[in-house]
Amino acid sequence: MTQPHLRPPTTLQPQPKANPTSSSSSIARPISIRTPQHSRTSSENRQSSSRAPPVEESTSEKATANLIRRVLCSQQPNDPRPIQELLPPLSSSNETDLQLYAIIAILVKELVYSWYGKITPDQAFVEEVVRIIAHCTRALEGRLRKIDLEALVFDEIPQLIENHILTLSPVPDPSSHDSIARQLKNEAGYRQLLVQGTLAVLLPTEDLENVCLRTLVADVFAETILGNSIGGKLCESWFIWTGITKLVEAVQASVSPRATGEEMEVDTRSRLEKFGLLSERGQHDTRPSRDGQRSAFSEVFWRVVQYGYLMMISVRFVVIGLVASWSEPRRSCSSSNWQAAAATSDSPIVKSPQAPGHAVILRPLLDFKIFSLISTVLDLSFRMPWLSGWAALLHHHLTRSAIGLLRVGAVDGLLDQYIHHLLHTHLLRSSLLLPTLLSTLRTTLFPRNALLPPRRPSPLHPSTTPFPPQSSTTTPPSSPEQQAEIKNHTAQTLASLFPERLLKSTNLGKGDIVEEIETELSVWEDSYLNKHLAYRILETVLVRLIPEMGSINLKELMEMRGVVS
Numbered sequence: 001m002t003q004p005h006l007r008p009p010t011t012l013q014p015q016p017k018a019n020p021t022s023s024s025s026s027i028a029r030p031i032s033i034r035t036p037q038h039s040r041t042s043s044e045n046r047q048s049s050s051r052a053p054p055v056e057e058s059t060s061e062k063a064t065a066n067l068i069r070r071v072l073c074s075q076q077p078n079d080p081r082p083i084q085e086l087l088p089p090l091s092s093s094n095e096t097d098l099q100l101y102a103i104i105a106i107l108v109k110e111l112v113y114s115w116y117g118k119i120t121p122d123q124a125f126v127e128e129v130v131r132i133i134a135h136c137t138r139a140l141e142g143r144l145r146k147i148d149l150e151a152l153v154f155d156e157i158p159q160l161i162e163n164h165i166l167t168l169s170p171v172p173d174p175s176s177h178d179s180i181a182r183q184l185k186n187e188a189g190y191r192q193l194l195v196q197g198t199l200a201v202l203l204p205t206e207d208l209e210n211v212c213l214r215t216l217v218a219d220v221f222a223e224t225i226l227g228n229s230i231g232g233k234l235c236e237s238w239f240i241w242t243g244i245t246k247l248v249e250a251v252q253a254s255v256s257p258r259a260t261g262e263e264m265e266v267d268t269r270s271r272l273e274k275f276g277l278l279s280e281r282g283q284h285d286t287r288p289s290r291d292g293q294r295s296a297f298s299e300v301f302w303r304v305v306q307y308g309y310l311m312m313i314s315v316r317f318v319v320i321g322l323v324a325s326w327s328e329p330r331r332s333c334s335s336s337n338w339q340a341a342a343a344t345s346d347s348p349i350v351k352s353p354q355a356p357g358h359a360v361i362l363r364p365l366l367d368f369k370i371f372s373l374i375s376t377v378l379d380l381s382f383r384m385p386w387l388s389g390w391a392a393l394l395h396h397h398l399t400r401s402a403i404g405l406l407r408v409g410a411v412d413g414l415l416d417q418y419i420h421h422l423l424h425t426h427l428l429r430s431s432l433l434l435p436t437l438l439s440t441l442r443t444t445l446f447p448r449n450a451l452l453p454p455r456r457p458s459p460l461h462p463s464t465t466p467f468p469p470q471s472s473t474t475t476p477p478s479s480p481e482q483q484a485e486i487k488n489h490t491a492q493t494l495a496s497l498f499p500e501r502l503l504k505s506t507n508l509g510k511g512d513i514v515e516e517i518e519t520e521l522s523v524w525e526d527s528y529l530n531k532h533l534a535y536r537i538l539e540t541v542l543v544r545l546i547p548e549m550g551s552i553n554l555k556e557l558m559e560m561r562g563v564v565s
Contacts, residue, residue: 064102067449071105071113072130075123088134091141099438103446104133110451111224131205132217139202143545149428150420151368152544157537159369162376164533165523166499169362187231190535191222194542197549208563229445230538237529238476238483239444241490241521248493322414325421330412331362364399365419366409371395377520491517 065083073079073086083101090097108126116125172179195218200208208214233239373380380388398409408415429435442449477483495513503510524530543550548557558564 007049007167027486041062061098061451064098068098068101068105071109072126088131090134090137093435095435096438099435099442102449103438103442104130104443106446106449106451107220109223111220117386128213129217132203132213134532135204135207136198136202140545150423151363153428154370154423154543155363155368156540156544158373160533160536160540161193162369162373164529165376169406184518188222188227191226191231193554194539195222195226197557198542198546200554200561200563201548202548205561205563208558208561213309226535226538230534233445233476235527235534236476237527237530238486240524240530241486243440243444243557244521245493246444247424247499252496259460263278283399321421322418324425326414328417328421331416331420332412362411364410364413365423366399487518487521488514490521491515 058303066088068083073083076086079086084097087097087101090100108129112126112129172183174180197220200216203214327537375391395409397406398415399407400410401407407413410416457473477486491514494517495510498513505515552560
């Protein structure tokens with residue numbers, strides 16, 4: 001084991017939480033009458049005990065920093081330095097490190113301190129665990145820059161999701177206890193294989209030789225994170241539906257206008273009319289006005305201005321994107337850089353799993369499975385076969401046309417480069433995307449920064465077992481009726497994305513759209529199939545980041561590192 005991360009010596013112990021407001025008020029005013037104080041304090045305590053703190057307060061930046069300091073920096077809680085200087089960096093982004101350390105703090109508090117704090121108050125072991133996790137995350141980030149992240153996110157993962165929608169995997173018989181026990185044992189061994197293989201490549205040799213520490217870290221990741229969180233709650237149907245609802249609401253909040261028409265109308269009133277000192281215009285005026293005569297002309301005029309401005313913004317967005325994308329390096333050049341970076345990888349494995357001269361064949365972005373997945377989800381081949389055929393014909397001409405000028409969707413073409421620019425600018429390179437996703441994941445998996453009570457479902461179909469009623473919206477439903485309400489609410493949220501004019505033109509009511517969306521959401525009802533889809537996605541990501549795991553087994557990996565397991 002290597003030396004723990006050096007920290008300034010101090011003997012300070014973590015301070016208790018802040019006292020309630022009623023107690024602080026009694027200290028601040030000691031000469032007030034005691035009887036009303038005690039009665040008010042008792043009533044406030046009853047009210048505070050009857051309701052839990054809102055989830056938003058526990059996910060704020062201040063509360064997150066306090067959680068990290070209280071759990072991971074308990075030896076120096078009053079150190080004025082920022083958290084980034086007290087703990088080893090996990091990545092190149094401070095915002096991402098804050099969310100990752102919050103998740104690590106919750107896991108350490110619930111899974112390590114529950115037994116380690118009873119043995120000794122020493123923090124050396126916790127610091128060593130945090131240092132190992134930081135070493136692994138930095139190594140993964142370095143490998144992430146050397147892979148084709150575009151193909152992984154928009155081609156390989158959508159292909160797995162599309163296969164999940166179109167095909168059904170065999171499910172073990174719930175009535176066979178031997179089949180259930182065998183399946184659970186295989187899943188536990190599979191999770192250990194993934195984690196142990198990852199640690200065998202990423203950990204330093206001295207930490208890999210520490211069997212006790214390696215086993216503890218592997219158990220925390222394999223059982224708690226992969227087994228209980230990703231393979232448990234994350235694969236429940238209600239959790240997926242709730243995540244879709246939150247995603248749509250976040251998108252609507254970001255693109256919706258700040259002020260409505262009514263607010264703009266109120267703002268146009270004079271100050272005397274706002275404060276009631278003068279009657280509003282038209283309130284006592286019974287004379288005929290010419291507003292009705294000019295209403296049709298005004299509506300047409302402002303509609304033309306609105307669509308003209310929208311067209312100008314769209315053209316400007318496209319032109320700027322085309323100019324910026326054409327000035328960037330070609331996708332083929334980026335592929336060459338990725339292959340050169342992978343060839344010079346600083347992997348501790350002596351043998352290289354890739355054959356020399358292995359080249360990655362680039363495909364046009366229009367061939368990526370993300371477009372096929374959208375067509376499958378919308379069921380275009382059944383609902384609108386003419387649209388599906390027209391899209392296929394257009395795709396063929398854009399990517400494989402015999403006329404070179406029309407082949408703008410081919411590799412390094414104008415359209416291909418433009419889509420590449422949009423994906424990297426607004427999604428893959430966004431500095432706020434990953435911290436936001438981690439914060440949402442932490443809020444959903446660990447509401448109020450704590451683990452949920454252990455669930456007792458069927459090992460194959462957890463969503464069919466009733467749960468105790470909970471107050472948080474991120475907790476399991478207590479009955480099938482509540483689960484149906486979550487599904488209906490998600491369908492209504494998705495239906496709100498369709499404009500009213502589109503519904504009127506298709507002669508479909510909102511209720512019909514909601515029913516169709518509920519039918520599509522039923523694909524995610526089986527948590528057993530969702531769990532294996534999550535495991536397949538995780539395995540695909542790990543094999544792309546750590547290609548050694550795809551061709552060398554765990555025993556050989558350990559022998560190449562000089563460690564005998």
